[in-house]
Each structure stands twice: as structure tokens, then as C-alpha cells.
Amino acid sequence: MNIGVGSDAKKFVLQSVGRGVRIEPQKNKRKRILNLYNAKEIKEELFNKVRKNILPLESLFVFGTNAENLKEIIKALKEEKQEKDLGQEFIINKDAEKRLLLIPIYKESDKIFAEEKEPQKYGISKDDFYLASAMFNYLGKKVSLVKYECDVKVIEKAEESFQDSEKDKYFDNTESRSIGEPDLLVDRILGYFSVREREFDKFKKLENEIIHFKRIKFRDGDKFNAILDAIKKVRNYDQKGLKEKEIDAEFEKTKNKEKYKKDLRQLELEFQPEVKYEKLRIKYLQNHYYIPIIISENEKVDYLNHIIDVDSEVRFMEQLEDYLQKDDHVFKQFDWWMFSKLDQTLDEVHIPYYNPKENNMAKFKPDFIFWMQKGNDYIIIFVDPKGTEHTDGYRKIDGYSKVFETKERKECKSYPFNGFNIKTRLLLMPAHGGVAGVSDNYRKYWFDNFSDFARKIQ
Structure with missing residues (x-):
């Protein structure tokens, strides 16, 4: 596309670089082709045909005809990339440092899915299932073993799974999308039975698994000082009471009313529970892991x-803050409670689950984690307010249930740890609307208001 030659074209170039170009090597598959190949969503034959040309095909090229304009664009790009670190301005809540905050740790299972009695089901449309079954039966076990280079246990389990009496144990036919390529389908199913599950290992004290607040960066120099000032005012809000006592003590000595009033006004400016800046709210939350x-x-x-x-996270926080204003909110029944936002990219608090799109064990990272204790009872709650009521959300719930609940009755397991009885909960909040569209089997994991939340954590 021709953006133009004038100096005003600079902003359009920056927008193009920032947004890039949507990559869609195959229809409705908007991922880089290497990722599609690794996920076995395209054939190896196709990948090998284009692999030498992937880099230029998936790159965005910007050509210029005016040297001076290019200098301006390069200068602007460098300015865009300048970041200032804000991470050191955030602190871990002093109350959190006093508490035992636990997170689960997992280990790789000794068994692959082919050896599991009840592995998480593989999602496949009915049409694709019958195509794969026909292809596997046509090839036979010996040819399949050589062609797909997999374990004998996998071949035997695949043969069993294609039988009408066994298929419902291993396959979920609610998948609506069909691939229609029998060779690829068999390959993916054998890959599914080769997956090695991750299982619960132990609980450990939180150390460096929540770090996203240390990596917060700022990209607008004009606003940096204002944000920095706001953070400092809120960060030290818990010291306001101590400073006020010092001011009162000084007044008792000097009886200087003017200075006393001035100091109190300054105190209100320097220690604030919330500062609003443009569309941002910088808040001191007494029970949050880090501040602000x-x-x-x-x-x-x-x-x-x-x-x-x-x-969805913003709405959740607003509803939580409103709920905490109630005199009888559920958290008051605990000896103490804390919570923290979790970051999808940087934090290492997760729940393992089988992801059929990638055909591997993936990490479900909820948006928030809550800790609460009453006597010897200790509860960890994973909360995801942007949960989806559809198949993807159900698979994450299945992953949680397999690790933390009993198989038959789906009740929370209890884990002993240093004199505590630890239990977990998973609660999801629909991104839009209520829980009416949620399947009955999964209804207990969903809430649409904090009264419902309170009932489900007790």
C-alpha cells in the first residue's frame, strides 16, 4: 500500500508498524505457519514446501522514497520504543509478607494418556472421527506404527478407542469444526494418546511466581512524573495514621494551630487511598498482594x-470493591485473606489441562488467586472473570477437576500441609450475561455476583 510521501505520513507508517498485517497462511488459521505446524494443524508436506520462504512472507516491509522522511520515521520509532521502568515503585503488601501464601506445584506423570484410565477427552467432530477411524482401520496397526512412529501402547489404545463401545470414553463429539484430512486426523489422535499428563506434586510458599508488577513499564514520557507521583501517594497510605500521630504529638508540644492545619492538609495530599489520573485509578487495597x-x-x-x-477484570474489581463495603461480606468470617491479580505472560501460577488445539498439556492461568485461612482450614481460590461458557472453558475446568477433585463425586480434595487442611476452588465469571447458558455439569464452578461467590466458597 502507498501511505504517502509527505511528513504527515509518519503517523500512518507508525500505525502500520504497530498493527502489522494479519497473518493467515490458511483460511481461518491466523497464526504463523511454524506454530500451525507444531500444533499439527497443517501437514508436514505443506510446511516443507514453504519453510524456506516463511520469513519474508510473514514479515512487514516498509519502503521509503524520501530520505528525510525516513529519518523522521526512524527517529519516531526509537522514541516509541523508549520505556521507563515503574516496577521498583510497587511494593509487596506488608500484611502479605506476614502470611503463608501457598501455590500448587506440578510434576510430569509417569503415564501417557494411552495408559490413563480416564484421560481428558479429545474433541473431534463426528465426521472427522469416522474419517480417522476408517483411515486407521485401512492402514492397520503395523503400518500405522511405522508410518506415525509412535509407541505400541498408543497404537493399541487407538484401536480400542475407535470401537463403538469405547469411543465415548475418549472422544468428545461436540466439536463442530471439521478438518476433513484423515491422515492428519490419525496423526493428531495418536499424538493425543502420546501426551504425558501433569499431576499435582505439592504446595509451596509463594516466592517469585508473581512478578508482573516488577515488570510494569511506561511508554509516555510526558505522563511519567504524574503517574510516579500518584503511585507514591497511594503506596504509603498505610503510614498515614503514624504520620498523623506525629503531627498531633508535635501540636501538643508547640500549640501552633497554623502549622498544625497546614501539616494536616499536606498529610491529605501525600497519603491517599486512591488517585485518579486520566482514565487510570491507582488504588491502595489492604488485602492485595502488592501495592498499589x-x-x-x-x-x-x-x-x-x-x-x-x-x-472483565475491571468489572470484577469494581464488583469486589462494592461487595467489600457490606458489613457482612464473606471474607470477615476468615482469620485473614489476601488476593492478587495474575498475569498471563509473566506469572507462574497455573492449572494444567489438556489443550486439543495444541495437542499438549497447557497452562490455564486464571486472572486472580485468593488465599484465606480460618483456624486450620486454608482455602486457595482461582478466579477467572473472563471465563467462557463454551468448550474451551469446560476443558480448563476438567483439568482443574482432575487434579484437585475426587473422581466420583467431584468434591474438593483436602491436602495436609504444616498443620493446615488445604482445599481449593475454581470459580469463573461469565464475560457477558449470567450463568443460564452454562451446562448443568459445570454450573457449580460459575458465579455471576458476589453473593453467589460467597455461597460457593463456604
Whole structure:
């Protein structure tokens, strides 16, 4: 596309570089072709044909005809990339440092899915299932073993799974999308039976698994000092009471009313529970793992990262704050409670689950984690307010249930740890609307308000 030759074209070039170009090597598959190949969504034959040309095909080229304009564009790009580190301005809550905050740790299972009695089901449409079954039966076990280079146990389990009496144990036929390529389908099913599950190992004390607040960076120099000042005012809010006592003590000595009033006014300016700046709310939350917390009213703030800026998370925080204003909120029944936002890219708090799109064990990272203790009872709650009521969300719930619940009755397992009885919960909040569309089998994992939340954590 021809953006133009004038100096005003600079902003259009920057927009093009920032947004890039949608990559769609195959219809409705918007991923780089290497990722599609690794996920076995395209054939090896196709990948090998184009692999030497992938880099230029998936690159965005910007050509210029005016040297001076290019200098301006390069200068602007360098300015765009300049970031200032805000991470050191955030601190771990002093109350959190006093508490035992536990997270689960997992290990690789000794068994592959082919050896599991009840592995998570593989999602496949009915048409694709019958295509794969016909292809496998046509090839036979010996040819399949050589062609797909897999374990004998996998071949035997695949043969068993294609039988009408056994298929419902291993396959979920609610998948609506069909691939229609029998060779690829058999390959993926054998890959599914070769997956090695991850299982619960132990609980450990939280150390460096939540770090996103240390990586918060700022990309707008003009606003940096204002944000920095706001953070400092909120960060030290818990010291306000101590400073006020010092001012009172000084007044008792000097009886200087003017200075006393001036000091109190300054105190209100320097120690604030919340500061609003443009569309940002910088808040002191007594029970949050780190202080302060930044919430944006606009989704995806372009000059600040790793904050709460997703609409579902923002709404969740607003509802939580409103709920905490109630005199009888559920958290008061505990000896103490804390919670923290979790970041999808940087934090290492997760629940393992089988992801059929990638055909491997993936990490489900909820948006929040809560800890609460009453006597010897200790509860860890994973909360995901942007949960989807559809198949993807159900698979994540299945992964949680397989690790943390009993098989038959789906009740929370209890884990002993240093004198505590530890239990977990998983609660999802629909991104839009209520829980009416949720399947009955999964209804207990969903809430649409905090009264419902309170009932489900007790």
C-alpha cells in the first residue's frame, strides 16, 4: 500500500508498524505457519514446501522514497520504543509478607494418556472421527506404527478407542469444526494418546511466581512524573495514621494551630487511598498482594503494561470493591485473606489441562488467586472473570477437576500441609450475561455476583 510521501505520513507508517498485517497462511488459521505446524494443524508436506520462504512472507516491509522522511520515521520509532521502568515503585503488601501464601506445584506423570484410565477427552467432530477411524482401520496397526512412529501402547489404545463401545470414553463429539484430512486426523489422535499428563506434586510458599508488577513499564514520557507521583501517594497510605500521630504529638508540644492545619492538609495530599489520573485509578487495597494496584477504564492502555485493563477484570474489581463495603461480606468470617491479580505472560501460577488445539498439556492461568485461612482450614481460590461458557472453558475446568477433585463425586480434595487442611476452588465469571447458558455439569464452578461467590466458597 502507498501511505504517502509527505511528513504527515509518519503517523500512518507508525500505525502500520504497530498493527502489522494479519497473518493467515490458511483460511481461518491466523497464526504463523511454524506454530500451525507444531500444533499439527497443517501437514508436514505443506510446511516443507514453504519453510524456506516463511520469513519474508510473514514479515512487514516498509519502503521509503524520501530520505528525510525516513529519518523522521526512524527517529519516531526509537522514541516509541523508549520505556521507563515503574516496577521498583510497587511494593509487596506488608500484611502479605506476614502470611503463608501457598501455590500448587506440578510434576510430569509417569503415564501417557494411552495408559490413563480416564484421560481428558479429545474433541473431534463426528465426521472427522469416522474419517480417522476408517483411515486407521485401512492402514492397520503395523503400518500405522511405522508410518506415525509412535509407541505400541498408543497404537493399541487407538484401536480400542475407535470401537463403538469405547469411543465415548475418549472422544468428545461436540466439536463442530471439521478438518476433513484423515491422515492428519490419525496423526493428531495418536499424538493425543502420546501426551504425558501433569499431576499435582505439592504446595509451596509463594516466592517469585508473581512478578508482573516488577515488570510494569511506561511508554509516555510526558505522563511519567504524574503517574510516579500518584503511585507514591497511594503506596504509603498505610503510614498515614503514624504520620498523623506525629503531627498531633508535635501540636501538643508547640500549640501552633497554623502549622498544625497546614501539616494536616499536606498529610491529605501525600497519603491517599486512591488517585485518579486520566482514565487510570491507582488504588491502595489492604488485602492485595502488592501495592498499589492500577485499574484502567479503557481496555488495553497503550502506554502502560501489566495492569488491570481488560474489561472483565475491571468489572470484577469494581464488583469486589462494592461487595467489600457490606458489613457482612464473606471474607470477615476468615482469620485473614489476601488476593492478587495474575498475569498471563509473566506469572507462574497455573492449572494444567489438556489443550486439543495444541495437542499438549497447557497452562490455564486464571486472572486472580485468593488465599484465606480460618483456624486450620486454608482455602486457595482461582478466579477467572473472563471465563467462557463454551468448550474451551469446560476443558480448563476438567483439568482443574482432575487434579484437585475426587473422581466420583467431584468434591474438593483436602491436602495436609504444616498443620493446615488445604482445599481449593475454581470459580469463573461469565464475560457477558449470567450463568443460564452454562451446562448443568459445570454450573457449580460459575458465579455471576458476589453473593453467589460467597455461597460457593463456604
